[in-house]
Amino acid sequence: MRDRRGFQTRAIHGGAVRDGLRAVTFPIYESSTFWYDTVAEGAALGADRGEGWYYTRWGNPTTRLFEERIALLEGGEDALATASGMAAITTAVLSTAPPGTHVVAPRAIYQATSELLRVVAPRLGIEVTFIDGMDVEAYERALRPVTRLLYIETPNNPLLQVGDIAAIVALARGAGAATIVDNTFASPFNQRPLELGADLVVHSATKYLGGHADVTAGVIVGSRERIAEAKRLFRILGPVLDPMAAWLLLRGLKTLGVRVERHNHNAMRLAQFLAGHPQVAVVHYPGLPSHPQHAVAARQMRGFGGMLSFEVRGGLDAGVRCVEALRTCLMAVSLGGVETLVAHPASTTSVGIPQAERERAGITDGLIRVSVGIEDVEDLIADFDQALRAAGAQG
Numbered sequence: 001m002r003d004r005r006g007f008q009t010r011a012i013h014g015g016a017v018r019d020g021l022r023a024v025t026f027p028i029y030e031s032s033t034f035w036y037d038t039v040a041e042g043a044a045l046g047a048d049r050g051e052g053w054y055y056t057r058w059g060n061p062t063t064r065l066f067e068e069r070i071a072l073l074e075g076g077e078d079a080l081a082t083a084s085g086m087a088a089i090t091t092a093v094l095s096t097a098p099p100g101t102h103v104v105a106p107r108a109i110y111q112a113t114s115e116l117l118r119v120v121a122p123r124l125g126i127e128v129t130f131i132d133g134m135d136v137e138a139y140e141r142a143l144r145p146v147t148r149l150l151y152i153e154t155p156n157n158p159l160l161q162v163g164d165i166a167a168i169v170a171l172a173r174g175a176g177a178a179t180i181v182d183n184t185f186a187s188p189f190n191q192r193p194l195e196l197g198a199d200l201v202v203h204s205a206t207k208y209l210g211g212h213a214d215v216t217a218g219v220i221v222g223s224r225e226r227i228a229e230a231k232r233l234f235r236i237l238g239p240v241l242d243p244m245a246a247w248l249l250l251r252g253l254k255t256l257g258v259r260v261e262r263h264n265h266n267a268m269r270l271a272q273f274l275a276g277h278p279q280v281a282v283v284h285y286p287g288l289p290s291h292p293q294h295a296v297a298a299r300q301m302r303g304f305g306g307m308l309s310f311e312v313r314g315g316l317d318a319g320v321r322c323v324e325a326l327r328t329c330l331m332a333v334s335l336g337g338v339e340t341l342v343a344h345p346a347s348t349t350s351v352g353i354p355q356a357e358r359e360r361a362g363i364t365d366g367l368i369r370v371s372v373g374i375e376d377v378e379d380l381i382a383d384f385d386q387a388l389r390a391a392g393a394q395g
């Protein structure tokens, strides 16, 4: 698929699927199945031959336009849309690492991905080694003759650590393994792992691609062959994206570049403000020169993204007081929408994890994760300023 136009132009016009009635906004083909005239035609469509549509688990015009468009934005040959980010990750991992093979993944990855690799993969005869950090040396030490997949999530959650995609890809190639990159936090506007040699990109499209916290979806992008392989498994597992959700994603993609530029800008400004605040012990943001992998991020990312985390001084109580004092920003899980969302993992998502284990994963008592939205940044700074004062006043 070749389209050399700019990112925003592709986000609005990219893809070859056309509507017969020439509707400017592509319609929602909310149909589970499509009729044919002859049995030969039906048989051909079922075997992925011929022009036309067959059954929505096979493909759907609205969904297909989304797949074509995101493939263009990520620089891939093809894409496969799924019903959630986890459906994309499960399908991508299982289609890349067959039984009897070995996978290397960092300890600090999205929790459900970690569970997929820790709980589900071994049941299917796939062995997994978890590494601390994301250094290429750590991946290398974990390699075995049967390693077939190096899994990467960069920037990761919740410390915004950055892995060197090109270096990990080079290691994988030498070892005969594939690489999958979860590009959810960065979005293709900021980072395009396929151009750095990665084999597959996965997304929780629930986040920046949709962009408005109104859709749950996922997508896999890569070469035609790898997507065909993933599609074979997908048609068995069946995590089909609803065409209405695909339509919401098409609408979201139209403003992806514009939104992400603003997310980048707001996050940088907020990170700088927090870094200078006496109530803040540390800020984790790849755009700050103090970030340990800032140089790698500057090399492989066009912008540093809308995600950051920081540690408020005063421990668990101060962390809770801070997030509960925010007025404009909302306390909620998820990320990537236009509204700023905050999470205090130690008191919510990670509350069941013993403190020592939690801290080993970087989730300290005062850690607050922020999905910086596209509001006026002065309002966000003022909100955090008053919340941090509230956190400190009673501490």
Ligand SMILES: Cc1ncc(COP(=O)(O)O)c(C=O)c1O
Residues within 6 Å of the ligand: 084, 085, 086, 087, 110, 112, 153, 157, 182, 184, 185, 203, 204, 205, 206, 216, 217, 218, 334
């Ligand atoms: C980095 C990352 N990957 C994958 C997922 C899973 O996506 P979904 O919730 O759409 O299944 C998430 C969800 O928060 C995520 O943050």
